Amino acid sequence: MSQSLIGRRGLMAGGSALAAAGLIRPPGARAASQLNLVLESEVVILDPYMTTAAITRTFGFHIFDTLYAMDGQGRIQPQMVEGHTTSADRLTWTFTLRPGMKFHDGTPVTSTDVVLSLQRWMPKDALGRMLRDAHASLTTKGTLGFELVLKRPFPLVLDVLGKPNAPVPFILPERLARTPGDARITEIIGSGPFRFRPDQYRPGNYMVLEKFPDYVPRREAPDFLAGGKVVKVDSLSLRVMPDQATGATALLANEIDYQQYVPFDWIQRLERSRDIRLLSLGGLHQFQGNFRLNHAAPPFDDPAVRRVLWKLVEQNTVLQAIGIPERFRAPQCPSFWMCDAPYSTTAGAEGATFSIAEARAELARTAYRGQPVIFLEVAGSISQTAALVLVENMKAAGFTVEEQQMDWGTVLARRARRDGWSMFSVYSNGVDMLTPLTHFYVANTCADYPGWSCDPRIPALTRDFANAETPAERQRLTAEIQRLAYALTPSVMWGQFTIPAAYRTSLSGLMQSSFPIFWNVEKA
Template sequence: MLKQDPGRRALLRAGAALAAGGAARPALAQRAPQEAGTLTLVLESEVVILDPYTTTAAITRTFGYHVWDTLFAMAENGEIRPQMVRSHERSPDGLLWTFTLRDGLLWHDGAPVTAADCVASLRRWMPRDPLGRMLQAVTASIEPRSAAVFTIALKEPFPLLLDVLGKPNAPVPFMLPARVLPADPGARVTEIVGSGPFAFRAAEWRAGDRMVLARNPLYVPREEPPDFLAGGKRAKVESLVLRVMPDDGTAASALSAGEVDYVQYLAFDQLQRLERARGVELMGLSGIHMFQGNFRLNHASGPFADPEVRKVLWHLVDQSSIMQAIGIPARFAKPGCNSFWMCDAPLETRAGAEPARYDVAAAREMLRRTSYRGEPVVMLEVSGSISQTAANVFAQALKEAGFTVDEQVMDWGTVLARRANKQGWSLFPVYSNGVDMVSPLNHFYIASTCADYPGWSCDARIPTLVERFAKAGTMEEKRRLADEIQVIAYELVPNLMWGQFSRPAGYRSRMKGLLRSSFPIFWEVSV
């Protein structure tokens, strides 16, 4: 949400260059979703960035879970289970871990998945992820021992090792072939070869229009039943067609008419109509599958580089008004949640949350006593999204308190490009899966404290407390540390929560076996 749309165009041009024969962009041939073995899907946005290690964008993670696989994965109950790994052993002192890959793992081009591939993938992923960096700091070596066995030797015990390897938070530690990983640490992966249940068809990718993922006939699923991101992943349809439909109304009409099979996010004002539509089902979610809305602040430049100015903002977020403006029905909303770690979640807390009290008059007086002198608050907004509505409500409160606000509207791809720069933006609204926000270890804006991560918020106390949280032996200790971290976070203001809610997905009743999850998951689906 920061700069200009040339950033997104550049990304699309780079992506299109990957497609075989990618010069022309012919019109998408009309495919009826009733065509045997094909699902036509409208996800939250277009997949623009394909390299899974270079972004925290949820759409890239969704793409990744279908194309690549992970060493371990999370089940619905939060348990981390083996995925590509057949067995693992830990030495009595906890310093040497040995992992053996399961039989039958092949890349999409037919080459075998090796321990050397996994080692190369981990080495590339670790510096790019907050938890990965934590693991890297205590790692003495990661080495392949045979074609199917590799070891991780630690400098000190790290109880969260399996949790880190199986974490669902982006960037996810997907396994990639060593040969496609660029030697340049700053370069992106451009050859998309995975070992997951679906394969990316580069020749059929039309940027701005569609992407095709084909069933991988070489994939050997685990024998266990599917369980969230763990267990057997059996691709039962021949292909997934990811259509680009930026307008919610167009997507909803296509779903109602049977032109698409699945829409990840439905506009709330369309729910009643869709509930009556023949052949359409809605999926409402709860608990960790709800979303948390946030305003991410830029601490590196602009008005919010001043911590006193940031603190004013706690008095300007009215969650109830934002939910009402978006049109979220009461049954899908949980307004008034001021816990960084989600409400109705294991670490829910109100520690330090006293400043989160809507009071424009108090904010106006606080702002008068700060260094603020009318500099524009540059707010990046995704056109037509519910986060844009949240931003509009917040912008009005900012203006009433005395801020000068510059609302800039663009698409999400442009936001991703602009937020990477430390200059030219002040905040952007976003909402994230609850799974990504329930702990200091995976909360985007807490786990990345004092790291090179868009927003650049830093309080040196937080990384130390997060490390202690990672090593905590009891839930009581984890809760105490989570409370302590939240108190500091309310002082630091890395983000502001604008609401917790569920956004239903819609799908055609011909789809059978669709897993109930805030992550769009299409293995096990048949038609």
């Protein structure tokens, strides 16, 4: 049923795409040095600290900059920082910023901006909170220097400052960094390679990011999020389209240059075009799908009810229903930390075997008595298809399910409430889910984070993981944390897979990355 849903949507959208393209082209869209892009969704939340949404992170990496950054091998490299020193006892870290950096309003980047930005960011992020708890002081040392003094050694200082996981520790100008943590910034001013054009922003239609002429790139070659970010086009136009099939048709018609997520039932059609190339990724750049559960409201405030779901998800069936070709998906993966990854483990997964009959019997032994499960679904997405498969299985096991369809922006708004929803389906970049420190639904255990799952043993073990000195000790701790996570059930994985991006052959210099990155890209 789900496959035919995708097919009908593709045909309907394909037939109307050319007509729609004339409505979605903003002024100047065919400028030779403008990239016309369709990303995973519209950028709804512009404050990079206020959400873990990947689209806000993508926006953030083009507008803002970071002190350190991850390269393609997963190593942390200097970015805004020129260098640092560490005391013999590893408690005092002294950093120096690169000279000449400016914000988009023309003001110079200073150590005050850095200190205030980190102070605003740390409470928002699981790793940030660890750094906050480990540090004694964070102070400026002149215009370009700042000093971090720790209460105890914390081996992950640079990993935290260079983390690619949302919310990212982007650096804001002082006046914006002073914005209270529970309020969104009112201007979008960064020091990154592109600047936001509020006069060319039409919510629901498009936004324009313009080359920042005063950006000073590093001298090193570009390498994932690290190295020199040299902008070779004048602007980026981020288009909003009704669905992925409309985007694919616009790509074939040369209305856009790049589409982040290609509909799987359009792959063969796109591969036949001499003007289109597909970007297929593996390893750390695959995705992990999850059903996130709300522990703050019935029925999933009951751990016994939550655990029933482990018997209702068969990953291969979900990925087949979405239409993901076999070459783009991983086998059944029981690991919260991704499969074929450094911390892959099967710990705790012994009872997570698909069986509707066993799930029905297990549910009957709980206190569940038909309370509605409010399932938020992103209309027209592969996440919705994953949800449809689970909904059928849940109903067969005895759950009462109320499906509510909406766009992703509405899901983000709804999930911020503790009531009015039970679960939603989502998928995340693999680089975000590789360890207990970064996995959205494990790292935020016992934090004020949508879903509000809590087992106090997990944060304690996660701190041990952060302080572990050997790989063997970290491996042991990841297994122990996963056993607790299976019992807690903050989320249930629905599969590991790749979504290919597509771009016109007129583009060159695209990074091999699941993060859409448009510095160093040229357009012929």
